[in-house]
Amino acid sequence: MATLLAANWKMNPLTANEATRLARATLGAAQPHASRVEVVIFPPFTWLREVGAIVRGTVVGVGAQDCYWEETGAFAGAVSAGMLAGWCRWVIVGHSERRTLFGETDDQVSRKARAALDAGLNVIVCVGEREDQFDGGQTDEVVSAQVHRAMSRIDPAATNSRLAFAYEPLWAIGSGHNARPHEVLPTLELVRHVVNEVGGAGAAIDLRVLYGGSVNEENVTSYVGLPGCDGCLIGGCGAHKFVRTIDWPVRMLRQPIGFRRWIALMASTARSHWMRSRIHGATGALHSKESATARPSGRRSAAALVKQR
Ligand code: PEP
Numbered sequence: 001m002a003t004l005l006a007a008n009w010k011m012n013p014l015t016a017n018e019a020t021r022l023a024r025a026t027l028g029a030a031q032p033h034a035s036r037v038e039v040v041i042f043p044p045f046t047w048l049r050e051v052g053a054i055v056r057g058t059v060v061g062v063g064a065q066d067c068y069w070e071e072t073g074a075f076a077g078a079v080s081a082g083m084l085a086g087w088c089r090w091v092i093v094g095h096s097e098r099r100t101l102f103g104e105t106d107d108q109v110s111r112k113a114r115a116a117l118d119a120g121l122n123v124i125v126c127v128g129e130r131e132d133q134f135d136g137g138q139t140d141e142v143v144s145a146q147v148h149r150a151m152s153r154i155d156p157a158a159t160n161s162r163l164a165f166a167y168e169p170l171w172a173i174g175s176g177h178n179a180r181p182h183e184v185l186p187t188l189e190l191v192r193h194v195v196n197e198v199g200g201a202g203a204a205i206d207l208r209v210l211y212g213g214s215v216n217e218e219n220v221t222s223y224v225g226l227p228g229c230d231g232c233l234i235g236g237c238g239a240h241k242f243v244r245t246i247d248w249p250v251r252m253l254r255q256p257i258g259f260r261r262w263i264a265l266m267a268s269t270a271r272s273h274w275m276r277s278r279i280h281g282a283t284g285a286l287h288s289k290e291s292a293t294a295r296p297s298g299r300r301s302a303a304a305l306v307k308q309r
Contacts, residue, residue, distance in 0.1 A: 002038040003224045004164065004208055004231030006124060007242040008065060008092060009043045019047035022243075023054040029246040034059035036249045038231070040090050045079055048087045063090025063122070066098055069111035081112070081119035091116045092233075094126045094150065096170050106149035113163075114153035122162045124210070124233065125150045127191070131171035143167065143187055147194040156199030161206035165191045166233040172213025174235065181222045181229075184211045188228050217244040221252045 007026065013019055023041065030039040040061035043051045052062050064087070068078035084091060093116060094109035109125065116123045127146040129139045147165065156163065167187050172179045188209045195204040211223045212233030223229050234242050 001206075001208070001230065002034075002036055003248075004038045004040065004210060005220075005224075005242075005246060005248075006063075006090075006092075006166075006210065006231065006233045007039070007041045008095070008212075008233060008235040009041065009047075010065070010097070010235055011044055013047075016047060016050050019043055020050050020054055023051040023060075025243050026246070027055055027058055027060050029243045030060050031058070033246060033249055037246060039246060042090070042092055048084075052087055061090055061122075062088045063092065063124075064088055065092050065095065067091045067093065067112055067116055067121075069108075069115035071115075081116040081121055084116075085119045085121055088121070090122045090124065092124045092126065092166075094146075096126060096128060096168060096173055100170070106146055109146075110150050110153045113150055117154060117159045117162060122164070124164045124166050126166045126168050126212070126233070128168040128170050128173075128213070131169075134169060134171055139169070139187060140190055144190055144194045147191050148198060151195060151198040154199075156195055156203035156207070160195070160199070160203055164208040164210060164230070165195075166210040166212045167191060168212035168233060174214070176214050178214035178216075178219055179211070181211075181226055184223065185226055185228055188226075192228075215245065216241060217248075220245045220248045224248055225252060 009019075009022075013022065023043075026039060026041055030037065038061070039059065040063050041051060041055070042063045042065050045064060048062065048064060055062055064079070064084050066079075067081040067084055068075055069081070070078070071080050071082045081091065091112075093112040094104065094106075098104040099109075113123050113125050125147075127143050127150070129142040133139065133142050150165075154163070167184065169179050171177065188211065191209045192204040192207060195207055196202070208230035209228070210231045210233050211229055212235065215223060215232045215234045220232060220234075223232050232245070234245060
């Protein structure tokens with residue numbers, strides 16, 4: 001499966017002209033890497049038409065940044081998944097800005113994901129912990145609960161090839177302080193584990209799990225090079241800068257072989273030493289508050305990470 005690079009344009013750009021310019025630039029960058037990189041852009045609703053016209057029939061996909069779960073009705077300002085299906089193939093649900101600025105709940109995220117899948121869309125569900133939860137060692141507990149709730153209305157066996165999760169620690173989004181790749185990896189594995197737990201063994205077989213949070217052209221290779229990371233969701237590095245992340249296969253090849261070996265070694269070490277205990281700890285914590293609070297963090301605080309950079 002090609003690595004997925006998803007560009008969340010958020011509430012940008014201001015004009016249709018700029019949106020079409022960016023879409024063309026993205027398409028130009030994506031075409032040479034189509035066999036290894038799947039690019040999807042998520043413009044605001046208003047530019048879906050213009051952007052869709054440029055990328056239709058090309059290697060670049062287009063998606064919306066949100067949807068509503070009811071099909072039609074008295075829901076002022078909302079756009080249903082069914083309405084989007086005519087304009088795009090993808091939708092993001094549960095982005096942290098929707099959750100924090102617009103009060104979206106896990107239950108609503110789950111309804112949106114279900115409606116979007118029923119409408120035939122591919123869905124990226126965003127999950128991630130706040131900074132205080134990261135500092136308190138609650139990442140596993142928070143993320144696994146979010147994934148569990150998001151999956152509560154989804155039949156993963158029927159939809160896993162159209163479903164992706166993006167692990168986006170809130171403290172890393174738009175902060176310029178990306179989470180360290182070796183710390184991201186166990187959480188990506190945790191997401192897969194929970195999907196398998198909810199949907200039964202094999203439910204996550206085609207599931208894509210992405211990392212998002214201050215990814216840019218400098219650090220993108222350290223995520224997409226990890227086994228278990230199927231791509232990145234990229235936001236405020238700017239739609240312009242996103243274009244420069246797309247040629248990561250070229251930059252990966254330029255890196256010395258030792259670095260790539262080190263990445264692989266780091267990944268397998270993370271898997272073998274951390275995964276078993278962390279996954280069991282996290283899923284156990286869903287049923288036992290005590291075990292969650294008793295489990296030591298094992299992670300440095302977000303503030304300490306920030307200082308080190
Ligand atoms: C996002 O908004 O999903 C995101 C990852 O933003 P940024 O790349 O700016 O951290």
